Amino acid sequence: MSLQTLRVLEAFLENPTDELAGADVQKRGQLASGTLYPILLRLESAGWFVSRWEAVEPSSIGRPRRRLYRLTPSGLRRASEVFSTFGRGVLA
Amino acid sequence: MNPRHQPAASPPHSAPEEILRQPERLARWLIQRAARHSGPALSARLEEEWLADLAVQRRGFSRLRFAIGCCWATRVIAHEHAGLGVPVGSSATGNGLAVALAHQDPSLFSRRTIVFLIIVGLHVLVIYAFANGLVRKVIEVIEQPPLVGFVSHPAPPDPVPQLTETNFPTPPLTPPWHELTPIVDPEEPAPSNDTAPQPWQGPPLPAPPTGAVNRVLGGPGRGFPDTDQYYPVASRRIGEAGIATVRVCVDDNGRLASEPSIAHSSGSVRLDEGALKLARAGSGHYRTTTENGRPVSFCYPLNVRFELRP
Numbered sequence: 001m002s003l004q005t006l007r008v009l010e011a012f013l014e015n016p017t018d019e020l021a022g023a024d025v026q027k028r029g030q031l032a033s034g035t036l037y038p039i040l041l042r043l044e045s046a047g048w049f050v051s052r053w054e055a056v057e058p059s060s061i062g063r064p065r066r067r068l069y070r071l072t073p074s075g076l077r078r079a080s081e082v083f084s085t086f087g088r089g090v091l092a
Numbered sequence: 093m094n095p096r097h098q099p100a101a102s103p104p105h106s107a108p109e110e111i112l113r114q115p116e117r118l119a120r121w122l123i124q125r126a127a128r129h130s131g132p133a134l135s136a137r138l139e140e141e142w143l144a145d146l147a148v149q150r151r152g153f154s155r156l157r158f159a160i161g162c163c164w165a166t167r168v169i170a171h172e173h174a175g176l177g178v179p180v181g182s183s184a185t186g187n188g189l190a191v192a193l194a195h196q197d198p199s200l201f202s203r204r205t206i207v208f209l210i211i212v213g214l215h216v217l218v219i220y221a222f223a224n225g226l227v228r229k230v231i232e233v234i235e236q237p238p239l240v241g242f243v244s245h246p247a248p249p250d251p252v253p254q255l256t257e258t259n260f261p262t263p264p265l266t267p268p269w270h271e272l273t274p275i276v277d278p279e280e281p282a283p284s285n286d287t288a289p290q291p292w293q294g295p296p297l298p299a300p301p302t303g304a305v306n307r308v309l310g311g312p313g314r315g316f317p318d319t320d321q322y323y324p325v326a327s328r329r330i331g332e333a334g335i336a337t338v339r340v341c342v343d344d345n346g347r348l349a350s351e352p353s354i355a356h357s358s359g360s361v362r363l364d365e366g367a368l369k370l371a372r373a374g375s376g377h378y379r380t381t382t383e384n385g386r387p388v389s390f391c392y393p394l395n396v397r398f399e400l401r402p
Contacts (some may be wrong), residue, residue, distance in 0.1 A: 023145035033145075033161030037138070038168040054144075067141035 001082060004035050009044070009079040012071045016092030019068040021054075040069060115152055119159035126159070134169065138162075171349035219277040232330045306384050309392055310342055322370040323398050324362040333399045334358030336367035340378070340394050344387035348375040355393050367396035 007029035012020060014028070026036050043049045054066040071079065117190075123146060127139035142162050149155045221227050337356035343349040352371040354364050371394060380388035 021145060021148075022141060023148045026145070033142075033158045034164030034168070035161070037142070037162065037165040038172065041169055042172065053140075061146040063146040064140045066144040067137070 005039050008039050016071050016076050019070045021066040021068055115156040119155040122159035123162050126163040130166045130169055147189040184319050246304055300302050308382045310379040310381040313377050316374045316377040319372055322366045324366045327362045332360050334360055334363050335395055335397045336364045338371045338394045340371050341391040342378040343389045344380050346376055346380050363398050370396055
């Protein structure tokens with residue numbers, strides 16, 4: 001598992017119930033967009049994340065809807081296992 | 093792109109704002125273009141997602157950097173998902189779960205394959221050109237200047253000065269050097285037919301000193317290099333042949349006593365150079381000229397014949 005993937009997981013593990021958009025993960029993990037979105041899609045395909053569209057009307061807020069990602073229960077368990085193996089200090 | 097998330101028409105902007113909007117426009121264009129290249133299943137989703145995330149980036153070049161990153165992400169995503177069934181979650185329209193095929197290159201040949209085929213084709217073309225003599229023809233066309241030039245009204249020819257001995261001052265020769273008509277020794281034939289002393293065809297040489305001297309002219313001796321070894325490759329390739337006359341001065345040990353020079357050109361600089369190289373390489377392998385049976389140092393013309401053999 002790459003360092004960038006660990007940073008993505010760490011961003012979600014700060015509060016596992018949060019739903020985060022790509023831009024939020026990018027800020028928390030200090031990741032470039034070219035790195036972030038392939039990781040999100042990869043983890044979603046593997047069942048670690050689920051995603052949904054933001055429940056807003058784009059015309060009313062004047063911007064497109066954001067895609068929100070959330071850890072699945074199995075994703076949370078596996079991410080926790082990963083970090084228990086490596087220790088959180090690995091990303092410090 | 094979902095038409096619902098088109099921003100409303102904005103009021104006219106001031107000049108600084110307009111400058112700031114340029115990277116933003118470029119960023120939007122890059123994202124839309126990148127998303128389209130991610131394949132039909134993902135393009136709508138990624139475009140809307142990335143445009144939404146673009147909107148929360150800081151204005152200016154941060155957005156441009158974000159968009160460039162999305163272009164890279166498209167390449168990675170397309171590479172990873174090519175040919176695989178990838179569950180991508182809810183569709184762009186938000187109507188339930190959709191499992192879609194990620195981007196697959198619809199064309200028979202990818203760009204990389206086409207480039208590879210072009211490179212292979214160029215190699216085949218070059219090999220074919222070498223094998224069929226096309227390159228030789230090209231060299232002939234390039235090497236040989238056209239015989240026909242611009243024709244203009246001929247000017248009256250300048251009077252050609254009469255050449256006299258005073259036009260070409262030559263250093264006085266001191267004995268034992270002589271410039272005499274070469275004599276080929278009939279008893280000891282040269283090892284190569286291509287390099288044989290020939291009668292001097294230049295300006296008249298001074299008369300030999302009086303007195304009966306039995307002189308046997310030297311020439312290529314045993315171990316003298318073969319002419320073919322010094323046939324210029326370019327000349328051989330374009331079928332260039334000719335005879336170059338080299339003036340050599342050979343001492344009484346069969347070695348060159350001075351640098352050989354071209355006495356009569358073959359008409360080709362390459363062949364002349366090849367003849368000079370041959371003459372230099374033969375130093376130490378010349379038969380010495382003898383006078384009354386005694387080896388002497390002597391200068392004489394050496395003809396080097398370059399001819400193509402089947």
